[in-house]
Amino acid sequence: MHKLWTRIFACAVGLLLLLFFSNDFGLIDIQETAIVVALGIDAAENGEGYDVTAQIAVPASTGSGSAGNVAVKNAKTVGEAITMLNHETGWYPTLVHCKLVLLGEKVTEKDVFETLDYFLRNDGVEDSCLVAVCEGTARQMFQAQSPVNDISASAITKVLSSEAQKSGIVAVNILKDFAKQYYSVSESGFLPYISVKSEADSQGGENAQPVFAGQNLCYRENAQPVFARQNLCRGENAQPVASEDLRRQKTSADSPFLKKNKRWRPKREPLPISAAATEGGAGGSGGQQKNGDGNADIFQADKTMLFYKGKRAALLDADETLAYNLADTDTGFAFGNVTMDEDGTPVTYTLKMKISKKKQKLFFENGMPVFTFDIRANARISDADKADSILGIAKTLLVDEKILHAAEEKFREELLSVFTRSAAAGCDVFALRQKLYRHHFGKYEKFKDTLLDSVQVRCRITFTSLK
Amino acid sequence: MDKIKVRQICFFLAALMPAAKMLVYPTTLVYRSKNDLLFSALINFALEGGIVALTMLLAKKTKMTFFELISNTFGNVTAKIVYALFALFFFGAALLPLMEQKNFVMQVMYENVPSIIAFAPFFFVCFFACVRGFKSIGRIADIALPLFILSFAVLMLLAVPHAELGALLPVRGVPLKEVLKGSLYSVNWYTDGALVFFFLGHFEYEDRAAVKVLSSYAAGCAAVLLFLALFYGVFADIAVRQQNAIAQMSKYTTSFTSLGRVDLFFIFMLALVMIFRLCIPVQVCVHCVCRSLGVKPLIPAAIVSAALFGLTLFLNYSFLELQTLFTQKLWFVFLIFAYLIPAAALLLKRGERRA
Numbered sequence: 015m016h017k018l019w020t021r022i023f024a025c026a027v028g029l030l031l032l033l034f035f036s037n038d039f040g041l042i043d044i045q046e047t048a049i050v051v052a053l054g055i056d057a058a059e060n061g062e063g064y065d066v067t068a069q070i071a072v073p074a075s076t077g078s079g080s081a082g083n084v085a086v087k088n089a090k091t092v093g094e095a096i097t098m099l100n101h102e103t104g105w106y107p108t109l110v111h112c113k114l115v116l117l118g119e120k121v122t123e124k125d126v127f128e129t130l131d132y133f134l135r136n137d138g139v140e141d142s143c144l145v146a147v148c149e150g151t152a153r154q155m156f157q158a159q160s161p162v163n164d165i166s167a168s169a170i171t172k173v174l175s176s177e178a179q180k181s182g183i184v185a186v187n188i189l190k191d192f193a194k195q196y197y198s199v200s201e202s203g204f205l206p207y208i209s210v211k212s213e214a215d216s217q218g219g220e221n222a223q224p225v226f227a228g229q230n231l232c233y234r235e236n237a238q239p240v241f242a243r244q245n246l247c248r249g250e251n252a253q254p255v256a257s258e259d260l261r262r263q264k265t266s267a268d269s270p271f272l273k274k275n276k277r278w279r280p281k282r283e284p285l286p287i288s289a290a291a292t293e294g295g296a297g298g299s300g301g302q303q304k305n306g307d308g309n310a311d312i313f314q315a316d317k318t319m320l321f322y323k324g325k326r327a328a329l330l331d332a333d334e335t336l337a338y339n340l341a342d343t344d345t346g347f348a349f350g351n352v353t354m355d356e357d358g359t360p361v362t363y364t365l366k367m368k369i370s371k372k373k374q375k376l377f378f379e380n381g382m383p384v385f386t387f388d389i390r391a392n393a394r395i396s397d398a399d400k401a402d403s404i405l406g407i408a409k410t411l412l413v414d415e416k417i418l419h420a421a422e423e424k425f426r427e428e429l430l431s432v433f434t435r436s437a438a439a440g441c442d443v444f445a446l447r448q449k450l451y452r453h454h455f456g457k458y459e460k461f462k463d464t465l466l467d468s469v470q471v472r473c474r475i476t477f478t479s480l481k
Numbered sequence: 482m483d484k485i486k487v488r489q490i491c492f493f494l495a496a497l498m499p500a501a502k503m504l505v506y507p508t509t510l511v512y513r514s515k516n517d518l519l520f521s522a523l524i525n526f527a528l529e530g531g532i533v534a535l536t537m538l539l540a541k542k543t544k545m546t547f548f549e550l551i552s553n554t555f556g557n558v559t560a561k562i563v564y565a566l567f568a569l570f571f572f573g574a575a576l577l578p579l580m581e582q583k584n585f586v587m588q589v590m591y592e593n594v595p596s597i598i599a600f601a602p603f604f605f606v607c608f609f610a611c612v613r614g615f616k617s618i619g620r621i622a623d624i625a626l627p628l629f630i631l632s633f634a635v636l637m638l639l640a641v642p643h644a645e646l647g648a649l650l651p652v653r654g655v656p657l658k659e660v661l662k663g664s665l666y667s668v669n670w671y672t673d674g675a676l677v678f679f680f681l682g683h684f685e686y687e688d689r690a691a692v693k694v695l696s697s698y699a700a701g702c703a704a705v706l707l708f709l710a711l712f713y714g715v716f717a718d719i720a721v722r723q724q725n726a727i728a729q730m731s732k733y734t735t736s737f738t739s740l741g742r743v744d745l746f747f748i749f750m751l752a753l754v755m756i757f758r759l760c761i762p763v764q765v766c767v768h769c770v771c772r773s774l775g776v777k778p779l780i781p782a783a784i785v786s787a788a789l790f791g792l793t794l795f796l797n798y799s800f801l802e803l804q805t806l807f808t809q810k811l812w813f814v815f816l817i818f819a820y821l822i823p824a825a826a827l828l829l830k831r832g833e834r835r836a
Contacts, residue, residue: 030602134722137588142733190719190733197718455651 048105051081052167053139054152055092055129056118063088064121064129066095067153068107069167081165083156092132109138114167114174115145115189116152116208125324127196133189141190144174147319147326149209158210161310173315174206182339182348183332185318196324199451199462200442204338207317207329212310320441327439330432337428340369341387342444349396352421362399363417367391367477376449376469383461383469385446387429393418393477413479426473437466483768485683487690489619491697494533496629497622497758498673499704500751503727504581506670507712509808511720514663516648517655518709521663525671526702532674532823533698536681537691543831546682548772550829561773563822567679568769570818572785574672575762576792577807580800582759583793586752589728590745597797603756604790610760611767611782615683618764621757632750633704637711639731639744644714666808668815672762675819678826679765727751763789 054067067085084103089095099107115133117126133139148155160169179186184206195203316332330338339345347368353360371390376383395410395417436443446465451458461468507518514521545553551560583600591599610617677694708727715730716723723729731744763785770781796803 026605030605134719140732188733190716193719194717451654452647452650455654 048084048099048103048107050099050107050109050112051165052114052116052156052170053092053109053112054116054118054148054156055121056151056153057120057123058088061088063090064092064095065089065118065151065153066092066099067156068096068099069156069165070103070105070107071111071165081167083153085153092129093136096132096138109136110140112139113143114171115139115143116155116167116170117145117147117205118151118153119147119149120151122147122319122321122326126321127193127324130189130193134193139189141193142188144171145187145189145192146170146174146206146208146315149207155208155210158311158313160313166311166313170208170313170315173208173313176344178315179339179344180346182336182343182345184315185330185335185339185343195445196321198445198448200445200447201323202327202436202442202445203321204330204443205319205321206315207319209314209317210311211314212312320436320439320443322439322441327441328435330435333424333428334432334435337425338432338443340367340391340425341372341374341389341429341432345369350421350425352417352424354417354420356400359400363395364397365393365413365417365421365477366396367393367421374444374449376446376453378454378457379470383446383450383465384472385444385469386472386474388474389425390476390478393421393479411479413477418477418479422475422477425477426475429473429475430471433471440466442466483615483683484685485615485619485680487684487687487693489622490677490680490684491693492622492626493618493761494673494677494694495697495700495704496626496754497761498698498701499633499708500625500629500754500758501578501673502670502705503708503751503755504585504725505804506667507709507726508721508724509670509804510663510667510709511713512663513659513666515655515659516650516713516717517652517660518663518713519649519706520660521667522706522709524661524664525668526705528820529671529674530695530698530702532820533677534691534695535824535827536674536678537686537694539681539826539831540684540686541691544682544686545831547679547826549682550826550831554830561775564769564773567818567822568766568773570675570814571672571762571766571769572788573807573811574669574815574819575759575766575789576796577669577803578759578762579789579793580796580803582752582755584800585725585728585755589725589748590752597794600793601790603759604786606756607760607763607789608782608786611764611786612778614764614768614778615680618761621760625754625757628750629754632747632754633708635747636727636731636744636751637707639734640711640715643730643733644711645717646710646714648714648717649710665812668812668819669807672815672819675823676761676765678823679768 048068049071050068051071052069054069056065056067058065065085065087066089067083069081069083072080072082084099086095086098086102089098096107096109099105115130117129121129130145133141133143155170156166158166158169160166162172163169174184174186176186178184185204187203187205192203192205195201316335318330318335318338320327320330333350336348336350340348347366349364349366351362351364353362355361369389369391371388373386373388375386375388377386378384393413395413433444442448442465446469447462450461450465454461510518510521539550543550548560548564551563582603583597586600587597610621712723712726712730713720715733728745728748731747732742734744767778767781767785770776770785771778774781
């Protein structure tokens with residue numbers, strides 16, 4: 015009897031092993047699968063429906079993969095477009111690696127959840143994927159050639175990194191949070207607005223700064239460079255190195271610098287960033303790194319689009335985006351400019367602000383709603399557009415009260431501008447209705463429709479520095 | 482004799498009981514109770530806690546099993562009929578969690594949806610556990626506790642930064658009727674009290690055993706309430722779409738963009754605990770069959786495991802219907818078998834306390 019059960023057990027184990035090893039371990043056949051890394055959704059150019067562009071990764075044996083764009087036109091739904099991708103390419107599209115959903119500008123004229131609900135219905139795409147709106151069409155955006163990465167979607171994802179969010183330049187949003195905002199009582203949300211700028215444009219402006227090898231810089235017209243990420247390729251505390259400088263350092267293996275520093279070794283496989291910068295500096299053919307004009311494209315995401323009931327409500331500019339981030343998102347520190355009149359000459363200071371407190375509160379005073387921002391930050395001077403004395407440079411941690419007040423005032427103006435512009439469009443970007451519902455439920459019915467118009471906004475913004 | 486220790490019952494309540502409530506239960510609860518889901522859960526916990534307390538009270542007063550109590554009062558035949566009915570009840574109670582778990586394994590642990598046969602090995606494990614009886618439940622509890630504590634702690638810690646507990650407000654936001662409905666329609670996830678009730682007579686009541694067991698139950702409840710609070714905090718108004726809740730909550734950690742989903746390691750760990758938990762109602766079902774028919778567990782275990790496997794295949798595409806059936810239509814069956822009948826056991830003749 016015992017022997018019989020041993021045999022039955024052995025047979026069962028054998029059967030299970032057979033089943034297990036005959037399934038290719040459930041792995042994907044890479045030859046038959048399109049690994050979609052990003053999806054772009056545009057309103058159909060001709061007729062009804064949507065034009066959906068899938069950016070598909072093409073792995074390469076060299077390790078530096080590229081991507082191809084496949085577009086499906088005039089699909090009635092996003093789901094249909096995904097199915098048609100299979101028909102048109104013969105590849106089975108897998109969306110597990112899709113980290114970005116890019117909406118064309120025209121799509122935002124209608125409720126964007128007409129398209130985005132596909133991703134909520136299906137677990138094919140993780141709801142932690144980034145969502146953004148782009149200038150023009152998503153298809154064009156995917157065709158841009160970034161110097162940061164061969165795959166434009168990856169370059170956009172870098173611009174929308176959590177580090178960029180923490181420094182306040184980009185208001186990043188993921189699908190889950192955008193859906194939460196949409197389905198909340200506020201019915202309002204935001205998405206970063208991506209625009210593309212060719213390298214020539216960014217260099218051509220009178221006051222624009224040159225492109226740096228680090229590529230972790232964002233630009234505004236007539237403004238100082240603003241650091242989106244500090245981790246430049248030469249180390250965290252290093253200063254950004256211009257592409258030409260970097261090229262010289264990287265390529266001149268026998269330069270005096272190297273001869274003096276025996277411990278320094280050039281990287282065997284230079285970072286793609288450096289390589290791109292080198293090509294740009296050398297003015298070579300450029301290959302995939304260049305757009306049609308021979309210039310690289312730089313993605314910018316310093317604007318933010320506000321939504322109400324899924325439709326476009328307003329577009330915040332870079333300063334407003336920064337103010338919104340400082341007040342409402344995960345931003346912990348940021349750089350901002352403030353211009354002062356000193357002896358009849360305008361002087362621009364770049365302040366580095368570290369947020370020590372951010373609080374929003376909705377309460378009632380004399381029966382009327384009051385909304386307060388309480389924001390505190392420590393500021394230090396990062397730079398100024400004047401040649402300061404050595405003592406002034408040494409005291410960079412000490413910020414003059416006038417500068418602090420000017421910064422507070424500028425921040426207040428920008429914040430109020432965000433509130434006013436969003437409220438005018440019906441957008442409750444600071445989730446006041448949600449605060450009313452959660453904390454003053456008894457008054458919700460009375461005020462839910464008039465809250466944005468009747469609320470009094472107060473800002474308590476305090477910037478301090480070392481004293 | 483099929484024995485289990487008080488310590489193992491404590492571990493069962495602290496580790497295996499919460500594990501059964503982390504997949505589809507939260508979304509089902511949110512469907513009715515919305516942000517007041519904690520109140521619905523508290524009502525269920527209070528009721529189930531009553532059954533656990535009652536079991537300990539009976540265990541203190543008598544060493545008889547439930548079968549012996551019925552037999553003592555109504556005779557052997559009645560006891561066999563009641564046990565046969567309970568066998569059916571536990572068989573049914575095992576079905577929905579089984580389908581939940583199958584869907585969880587197939588959706589979360591595989592990149593492509595695999596063949597249903599991938600879940601088949603569970604039934605061999607289940608068969609083995611059923612043959613081994615209550616002793617194996619004790620062993621399962623011993624193994625499950627450390628696995629549960631580690632995996633649950635890590636997953637909750639990963640979820641905390643993304644949870645906005647303000648989403649649980651306002652307290653009066655959902656009408657009481659809906660909160661009660663939420664409790665009623667999720668009662669099928671609260672059969673642990675009934676399972677503990679069937680341990681009656683299979684463990685030695687020791688000093689302060691009731692305190693230990695009820696404290697463990699409270700710890701298990703606290704774990705579930707914490708989980709539910711964080712779950713709603715993370716997803717708020719879109720919580721109703723988050724099936725396989727435990728696998729969703731921890732994935733938003735920023736470091737995962739470079740590290741990959743390391744949380745899956747802990748999800749696998751918790752899945753193992755869930756698999757163990759799935760076996761227990763089937764084991765109790767087989768126990769009831771054996772007592773009812775007076776047979777050894779080998780054949781009933783094989784038949785019950787095979788029947789569950791067959792039903793899993795048959796109901797592969799009917800999860801929603803099954804969920805609707807169990808939650809919205811058969812709730813009274815769960816109330817009768819998991820609450821009313823165990824409560825009525827207080828009225829049974831306990832006879833002389835055996836030495």
